[in-house]
Amino acid sequence: MRHGGRWLLLVAWLAALALLGAVAWQRLRVSTDLRSFMPAPATPDQRLLMEQLGEGPGSRLLLLAIAGQPGERLATLSRQLAAALRQDPRYTQVLNGSFDIGALDERLLPYRYLLSPTLDHQRMDAAFLRDELEQRLDDLSSPAATLLKGLLPRDPTLEVLKLAERWSPPKSPETRDGVWFSAQDEALLLVQTRAPGFDPEAQVQAIDGIRQAFDRLPDHGGATLTFSGPGYFSVVANAQTRGQAEWIGRVSTVGFVLLLLLAYRSIGSLLLSALPIASAALAGIVALIVSFPQVHGITLAFGFTLLGVAQEYPIRVLSHRRAGEDAVQSVRDLWPLLLTAIASACIAYLAFYASGVGGLEQLAVFTVTGLLVAGFSTRYLLPRLLPARVHDVAAMPWLLRARRLAEALPRPRWLPPLVALAAAIMLAVAPGPFWQNDLSALTPLPKDLLLRDARLRADLGAPDVRYLLVLQAVDEQGVLALSERLEPSLEALVARHAVDAVELPSRYLPSVAVQQARQRRLPDRATLGQALREAQQGLPFQPGLFAPFADDVEQARQLPALTPARFAASPLGQRLSTMLVSRDGHWLGLGTLSGVHDVAALRALASQSDGMVRLLDLKATAESLVVDYRTRILHALLVATALLVLAIALALRSLRRAWHVLAPMTLATFLVLAVERAAGVEISLFHLVALILAAGLGLHYALFFERDTGDAAEQRRTLHATLVCVASALLVFGMLAWSPIPVLRAIGLTVSLGVAFHFCLSILMAPHARQG
Amino acid sequence: MLSLCANASAPEDTAAARELVASLGRPAPARTAFTEARFMKMLAQPLVVSGELAWLGGDRLERRVDHPSREISTIADGEVTQQREGREARHFSLRRAPQLQLLLDSFVALLGGDAARLEQSFLIRHDARGEDWTLSLTPRDAALARTIGHIDIDGHGREPRCLRMQEADGDLSVDLLGTLAAKMPVAPTREALAALCQDS
Structure with missing residues (x-):
């Protein structure tokens, strides 16, 4: 040209x-959402997992700890951070232990009589009010007076406080200076993100948002903010793997370039060969x-x-x-x-x-x-x-010697069966399970992160990310009613320490039926007025003091019951909406569990419910998905192998020649598998993909070694090309094999071993060349 | 009269106030009987309770009410715990009740004889009439002073006798301490108590 x-x-x-x-x-x-890489779910649990993976209430929780300053300072920072995050639409719930009366917003305040269980076992009559008012009098002469003074005219029975107690996490950490503290003197916060937990990209944004809010706080210097929780872990694992892969990639690219320069001594050829x-x-x-x-x-x-x-x-x-x-x-x-x-x-x-x-x-x-x-x-x-x-590389003296050496190697007929037998024995006696189904084991987190998570989770009573209680009913109200019916038996399980705490949807919102029952128990204005007058007899409260209370009760009598949709406008309603999901014409309620000690007891509870309640084991379900996934890959591989045999046999127009190409490739692939298994490696999806790559490379080696041109120089060129390919593959993947991150090591080790075995076996199993 | 010369800004007065506060200090635990009358807008008559106040050292204070019903409140580590007979304990943060924080500050400083601490939280005015004295404490935090008002402590010699807390919304609580605790009138009025506190 x-x-x-x-x-x-x-x-x-x-x-x-x-x-x-x-x-x-x-x-x-x-x-980056893991779900889009997963196979289509087959079982209902798998479907739920796919939908809930990262979207369940537990997996969207971030655990925050602020440390490094005196307690009082940390408490202030905790309050300021919580206030800032509550303004941010990226977070559906922010808890730090401070009593948050604003959780029930002003418009919803009259609903307190429908939401609180007080009226279930109590009539709002003179005797009840008398008892409450006497208690309030005691309150007013106590140190709590200044705290409650403002509430009394509107809420003499302190219903708002009862609700706040009901809605605070079932097992709260120690409170100091009004906010949660761990035993290690860190201020603790719980933040629920809107973003799913296993979408690292979305979690990065949520976590950055918290960091930025923290950095904007006045006087935050010296204090450190640390994170924990599934979302944070997915970010850490991603960054770690990416960081390592990039670092190794850079080093091996330099090595690769040097190798090609050495092999071809032409910068132009090198640059051009990068183009394809x-x-x-x-x-x-x-x-x-x-x-x-x-x-x-x-x-x-x-x-x-x-x-x-x-x-x-x-x-x-x-x-x-x-x-x-x-x-x-x-x-x-x-x-x-x-x-x-x-x-x-x-x-x-x-x-x-x-x-x-x-x-x-x-x-x-x-x-x-x-x-x-x-x-x-x-x-x-x-x-x-x-x-x-x-x-021309064919003229290089070392290549001449190398080619002579390769040619002089024996081609024993007993080698293939021996290698096959050795591989079979190694596979048979290999220790441990064959397959690695736990994908998270491939991107493990530093031990101290996991320990910290366990500690914070225990301190905060944060829900377990492994188990989820799934309640099923035809509509939302059915789920809420089911959740109400379930409460006593779950409380019994908590009392038996089968589980530390359970959070059901009905904790935040009773069903319409229950609300209406409570509504019917509320006295009308005249009756309440009479009861109040009676209750106030001889007590020093000013006449007419409780008019705002009477107004609220009257309003509560006429309110339409609070539905999840109406509730959703408030922060707590947001929390509830993460626990209710609609699917295929029915509704599911998701109950979170903290500190599961007796899975069998929970399973037993579920099995007595006629399928309306299920205990979803997210880990087991995820593993069953991985198994499905692998089965599909293996099937695909089987088909691929058949097609490959056909294609090679057709291309070479000889079954014998096809055998010379395919036999070393197949044998080497099994040998890699056998050696890894014998070394105790459990085979994951990543190993399979790496095996496929190695087989692809091996196919090249075998194809080119099998080619008999009868031209010694051409044979030397083939050897040269193969040596360069082997050396570069070993360079790139050998580096990955040293990585401390299992997923990178899996790929690196498998490909390196594969390249070595494929190379050796395709030489040893290739026919001796005709000397031209 | 001496009180005419009294002035918060005068250095000799500050010195006198410090000397007074230092003389009030006593080793923990320090206990004193109290009777409290609370005048509130919400109530037609004042609430009267009596019992014992104890400084347990550090920032820990215990307020035991014996009459009309038994209740023990403790303040420790920024947390208030209230225990009432036959009921579950109630906890809340001191931060949510700033009045209580001020009360704690003034009380602990007085019983500890810690003038520096008292000056840290309050502007102090000192009035002396022979053996009788009044310390007027106004929170240094302007916002707090606006919502909470101020505290007056009356005493005789080395004994504090009265603690009057005036809240910004007009509510007032008066604690009669020590020997004065027994002298609460049957139907106390603001005026009668003020007189009782300031005359010995």
């Missing part, structure tokens, strides 16, 4: 990349944007990992160039084999598309698009740009 034409092509290619990049930049919507892989990534992203409304973060992470196969295409081209030969000609010779490799990888990845799982479908679209773009740009674009003068 003419010099000018080459430049034109390069500019056009770069412009196309820039265009794709711009589209990706503008339109890419990355979702860059095109692949950008085209893959754009394909995702076109086909899906949102792209999942995990798809991208897995996708970039799997695209590692495509880096081999330009490497093969560079290694196989002959001195004096046009790059286009070299590629033409190589192309049939390269095409086989590309096609088989695409076929394998395409199997993911049939899995029916959103995240995997995205993965298939991304990788198949990427591989095709990388392959075809390597074939049709890259060679036209490569410099004409090259240095």
Whole structure:
């Protein structure tokens, strides 16, 4: 190609990349919500989990601790922070122990007689009022007088205080200076976010909002604010994994560049060989944007990992160039084999598309698009740009020696069965469970964070994130009524210490039926007036003092009952609405549990309810989802394997040759699995994805070693290309294998082992070359 | 008369007030009988209770009421606990009852003989009439002074005899202390108590 034409092509290619990049930049919507990567739920519990994962009341709680200053200062900061956050629509509930009379807003104040259980076992008659008024008189002569003075004319029975008590968390921490304190002298707060707990992106914003509010407080210097809770953990785990992956990525990129420079001694070739892989990534992203409304973060992470196969295409081209030969000609010779490799990888990845799982479908679209773009740009674009003068690797003395060594290696016929037997034995005797179903075990949190969480959770009586009590009824009122019926038996369980505390929807709002029953027990104005006069006999209260009280009772008699919808306008109603969800024409109430000690007792309670009450174990349900997920991946793999055998056999037009390619690849894959299992590693989804990548690389090695050109120089070039590929894969994934984060280690270790085994077995199982 | 020369800003008066407060100090626990009359707008007649006040050292105060019904209130660590016979204890934060905080400040400072602490929270006016004296305490915090009013403590020699707390809304409570506690009139009036406190 003419010099000018080459430049034109390069500019056009770069412009196309820039265009794709711009589209990706503008339109890419990355979702971090774990749910969109999960398979479609099959059981009702799984469905509920998917809906509630991160949206249940417990998982949206952030536990806050302020420390590092004298108690009084911390108490002030706690109050100021709570006041600031209560103004912020990102938080549905902010609790810090301070009595919050504003929790029931002014307009709802007359409802107190319908919300408080007082009237259930009490008539509002002269005797009751007399007793209450006498108590108030005692209050007025006590230190509490200044506190209650303002309330008395409107609320002589202190109904507001009874409600405040009912609504404060069932097990509160110690209160000092009017706010919660831990035994470690930290001021404690509970904040419920509107954002779901397992959407790290949304949680980052919620947490930043709290931090900013804290930083804006006057005189907060010296005090430290620490977080805990599921939302915070998802943020920490994400940041930690991302930080490590990026750091390792940078170091290994430098190593990779150095390796290629060493191998090809041409900066131009190096830069150009990056173009196919860059095109692949950008085209893959754009394909995702076109086909899906949102792209999942995990798809991208897995996708970039799997695209590692495509880096081999330009490497093969560079290694196989002959001195004096046009790059286009070299590629033409190589192309049939390269095409086989590309096609088989695409076929394998395409199997993911049939899995029916959103995240995997995205993965298939991304990788198949990427591989095709990388392959075809390597074939049709890259060679036209490569410099004409090259240095032929086949002439390098060390490669000659290496090739002779490889050729001299024995190819024992007993090796494959021996390796297979060893793998089978290792798999059979491997310790521990085979599969790792707990995804969170892959991104573990620092121990001190978990300890702090356990401590704060115990101090605050914050609900358990693992168990949820699910009440089902046809409508909201049915759920509330069910919740009311359940209260006594749950109180009994609390008394038996089966569970520390239970929070049911009816704690915040009684059903309409109960409210109406209470309404009917309220006396009319004349009766109440008479009872008040009688009760006040001989007490020093000024006549007419309780007129505001009489007005409120009269109003309460005529109010329409408070429904969840009407209640939702107030902060407490917001709290309630997170506990009531509608689904498929029926309603669910979510009860949170704190300190579960006896799961069996709770299960027994649920089993006696005719399916109206269920104990949802979020952890077990999540694990069952992972199992489903893996089953689908394994099925997809099975299909992929069958397709692969077919494709390779067709491409090579020989079952015997297909065997030489597929046998080492299969054996090496099982060997990796066996070695990891023997070392006590439990296999997770991430291991599976890494195994697939390694198999893809292994397929290349086997394909190229199997190719018999009868040309010794070409064989040396094949060895060179394979060595560069193996070295670069070991460099990149070997670094990941050292990471302390299990998910990165899982990928790194699996791919590194895989590359090593695939390489060795494809040499040892390849037929001896005919000497040309 | 000496009281004519008394002036809050005069240094010799400040010195005299400090000397007086220092002389009032006694080791914890310090106990004294009290009878309290509360005049409130809400009530047609004042409420009268009697019992014992005790400073337990530090910021801890106990107020035991024996009559008309038994009740014990304790203030400790910024938290007020009220226990009444046959009822569950009630807790609330001192911060929610600023009047009580002032009362605690003045009381602890007096019984501890801690003039510095008293001056930290209050502007002090000192009146002396021979052995009789009155300390007028106005909260330094202007907002607090506006809503809460002020406290007057009357005494004789080394004995505080009366504590009068005037609230901004017009309500008044008068505590007769020590030997004076027994002298509460059957039907107390604001005027009668003021006279009782200031004449010895």
